[in-house]
Amino acid sequence: MSTKTKEIIYTVVVTAICAIVALACLYPLVYSVLVSFCAPHEINASYFLPIPENFTIRAYVQVFTAGNYILTAIGVSLFRTVVGTVLSVIACALLAYAVSRQNLPGRGAVIKVLLFCILFGGGMIPTYLVIESLGLLNTIWVYIIPNIMNVWNVIIIKQFFEGLPRDTEEAAAIDGANEWRIFISVVLPMSKPVIAAISLFTMVGQWNSWFDAFLYVSQEFAHLWPLQYYIQISFNNLNQINQGKLDDLIHMIESGAADDMSIKMALTVVGCLPIMIVYPFFQKYFAKGVYVGSVKG
Amino acid sequence: MTDGASAALQSAAGAESPKRVLSAQMGKAIIVIATVFICLLAALFGNVFAKIQPDLGYTINLSGLKLLSLLGQEGFNTVDLWQNSIFVPVPTLIPVVTLVLIALLVLLITLSVLRYTVGEKSGKSVIWSRALSIACFGVALFIAAVYVYMLFSKAKAYDYYGDERYLYNVFETKAVLLVYAVALLAAGAIEWKLSLKTVKTVKRFLPIYGFMVVPLILIVIFNFYPMLLQTMLSFKEFVLKDGVFGSDWVGLKQFSLIFGDPKMLKVIWQTLYISLLRLVVGIVPPLFLSVCLYDIKRQWLRSTFQSIVYIPHFFSWVVVYAITYSLLSPEGLVNNMLGTSTDFIANEKYFMWIVIITAVWKELGWGTILYLAALSGVDTALFEAAKIDGAGPLQRVWHITLPSIKNTIIFLTIMSLGNILKGAGGEQLLLFYTATTKEQALVIDTWLVWYGMNELQYSLGAAISFFQSAIGMVMVLVCNYVSEKTTGVGMW
Incomplete structure (x- = not known):
């Protein structure tokens, strides 16, 4: 075999592997989107991908008309995503800016505190006790306030700030700008990539989160549950829950017992739609900013 | 002078x-x-x-x-x-x-x-x-x-x-x-x-200190205070009426309960087992994929593949579970193709496989990022020179690509070893378990929810997460030290 054919074979194999992985990543998504548009008898009519012959949005109509639970849930999810992300990014960037100042007295101590927070965690039960004693249980703020500070994000933003050239800041300081102005109109605009990447991670984390609802918000406060938790319940624990507030959901899923897969998939698609919408816009930022961000895994 | x-x-x-x-x-x-x-x-x-x-x-x-x-x-x-x-x-x-x-x-x-x-x-x-x-x-x-x-x-x-x-x-x-x-x-x-x-x-610096006040207060309340409570709780016998500070000190009783109980030991072993599995699949397949991605020379093709394989990382576990369910449930796709109606997810035989494979699916693409970052710094002239010297593609991978990301591989391995007691993926297991597979899904994190929180065993729960944190901290410090000594790559 000549060198040339070897090279060609290698290129083909490598491309094929990547293509297979990419297909494997996309296939389940396409499958579930298609299922959500199918009539019940069409789901299992063909192999691999169900082809909706009569393209129907019946499942979505049912999801949105079965009651107002889903609108409330979307509202809660949007609230926690928007408010939680804005507050979190501002607070983390402020602290990061403060500790990125090299000659700040006490800087080393604060950084040590942050690193210790990363190394040693508080654990589920003590955190629950603290949140309980602060009176945050069963309120919407339990999604926001405990999540404002993320130590990893502080460290990542700090690292980025430290890499920025100091000349502009000093020039602004000489021109008489105060610290707040320097932070807002000099440092932040220069840090767009990292701020965008951190915002993306925080937003995705907030939108995707269901565990805090599971721990801190009880069934009597089901109107405070975010969308992800409803989706989880519609799949998993349906028979364990029989509260009045969930009647809409239960009724909807039970009434369509035969074709509930479409409805479930419609719910799922609604649950990940915002991420799919946001993803392309943020991609260029996280391609740059992510190399720092991905260290946190 | x-x-x-x-x-x-x-x-x-x-x-x-x-x-x-x-x-x-x-x-x-x-x-x-x-x-x-x-x-x-x-x-x-x-x-x-x-x-x-x-x-x-x-x-x-x-x-x-x-x-x-x-x-x-x-x-x-x-x-x-x-x-x-x-x-x-x-x-x-x-x-x-x-x-x-x-x-x-x-x-x-x-x-x-x-x-x-x-x-x-x-x-x-x-x-x-x-x-x-x-x-x-x-x-x-x-x-x-x-x-x-x-x-x-x-x-x-x-x-x-x-x-x-x-x-x-x-x-x-x-x-x-x-x-x-x-x-x-x-x-x-x-x-x-x-x-x-x-x-x-x-x-x-007064204004700068002003910037720090609110974030630091939040960190003290939500990061530090729980640590203090956890440390106290794990050496006390928590009684609801007396509160954390009023409960009796019992010394190492909670720890001896944990390590004297075969059930708890099994939970710990299971945690280690699942974490190790995850560690392996979290490092090897992404490595393989990033070598492949790196060797695609057409820029547009490569970046398209990259954007696609990153997508699953951004989905919640709930959504991943939903998709898995649609594929593997008794009336799902796989059963339809096989003509059977097995409940794969609820089956003890398949449960761990499903958990691991979905984890790979979700994080495979994302795991390539660090490797690709390391590879982007490699001088392409090296590959050209190797080509001229008659090295085949596989030889180039073996002698150039892999050695240039060796440090990243070692670093990642060591860091995930440090996270070994926390890396079992409690959130995923909580979503995927069913009544029949609860036994298999029992790791420290799920134990905390099912028995620590729900049965109010606060002290025992705090003790086990104290153990988890302490081991995690020691492991990270030791591994970081080893990593710095051997590869020169450290966490900070």
Whole structure:
């Protein structure tokens, strides 16, 4: 075999592997989107991908008309995503800016505190006790306030700030700008990539989160549950829950017992739609900013 | 030292004009006033008194302000409900003594600063201010000792108006720690004698400190305070009525319960097992994929593949579970293709495979990022040279690509070894388990939810997460050290 054919074979194999992985990543998504548009008898009519012959949005109509639970849930999810992300990014960037100042007295101590927070965690039960004693249980703020500070994000933003050239800041300081102005109109605009990447991670984390609802918000406060938790319940624990507030959901899923897969998939698609919408816009930022961000895994 | 240098020093000392000294004094004065103010606020609004209503299960707390107003009336009989609290009862006379001591501390600090401000830097006044500062420290340390005693001893009731009545800490413990920290800081600052330079720098950075206040308070409340509670809880036997601080110390009982119980040991082993599985699939397949991605030379193709394989990382586990369910449920796609109706997810045989494969699906693409970042720094001329020397594609991978990301691989492995007790993916297991596979999904994180939280075994739960955190910390530090020694790559 000549060198040339070897090279060609290698290129083909490598491309094929990547293509297979990419297909494997996309296939389940396409499958579930298609299922959500199918009539019940069409789901299992063909192999691999169900082809909706009569393209129907019946499942979505049912999801949105079965009651107002889903609108409330979307509202809660949007609230926690928007408010939680804005507050979190501002607070983390402020602290990061403060500790990125090299000659700040006490800087080393604060950084040590942050690193210790990363190394040693508080654990589920003590955190629950603290949140309980602060009176945050069963309120919407339990999604926001405990999540404002993320130590990893502080460290990542700090690292980025430290890499920025100091000349502009000093020039602004000489021109008489105060610290707040320097932070807002000099440092932040220069840090767009990292701020965008951190915002993306925080937003995705907030939108995707269901565990805090599971721990801190009880069934009597089901109107405070975010969308992800409803989706989880519609799949998993349906028979364990029989509260009045969930009647809409239960009724909807039970009434369509035969074709509930479409409805479930419609719910799922609604649950990940915002991420799919946001993803392309943020991609260029996280391609740059992510190399720092991905260290946190 | 030359004459010139000493002359310069002399003139520098001379330059410390009275005005500048005054600004240093101002700094101290501000600290003192702030301390006094905070102490006063805490004394007035912190909880001073508490009454446990055993039958109702709530605590009545009284602030200092209310206490003062009540003293003028008919005593402590008329009390309102204030709030629930997980904090503790303490012995009777201590609060009063402590209140007096804190007042004394404030007085001493004030005096010390006033003396120092008025006096010159010589003779009697210096001795005075030193003595006062030392006295401040003494009082502060005494208060600390009192609080340590209160934390370690469990207060018993004293009868008052016929029912059980406990005196609280002078303040609610939260507030006390805060006030105490501030007071000690102030005393320490005075003892240390803030130098002119420090005062100036601090003054310059005042807005920056302002930026830090709210974030740091949040970190203290939501990161540090739980750590403190966790450490205490794991050496205590938590009783709901007594709160964290009031429960009895039991030493290492919780830990001996954990390590003496075969069931718990099995939970720990299972955690290790699943974590190790995840560690392997979290490192090897992404490595393979990134080598492939790196060798696609067409830029557009490569970036398209990259954007596609990153997508699953951004989906929640709930959505991943939903998709898995649609594929593997009895009426799902796989059963349709096989013509069967097996419930794969609920089947013990397949459960762990499903968990691991979905984890790979979700994180495979994302895992390539660090490798690709490392590869982007490799000089492409190396590959060209190897090609000219007759190296085939596989040889190039073996001799150039892999060695250039060797450090990243070692670093990632070591770091995930450090996370071994936390890496079992409790969130995913909580979503994927069913009644039949609950046994297999039992790792530390799920144990905490199912038995720690739901069965109120707070102390045992805190002990096991203390163990988890402690091992995690030691592992990360050791592994980081090893990583720095062997590869030169460290976490910070």
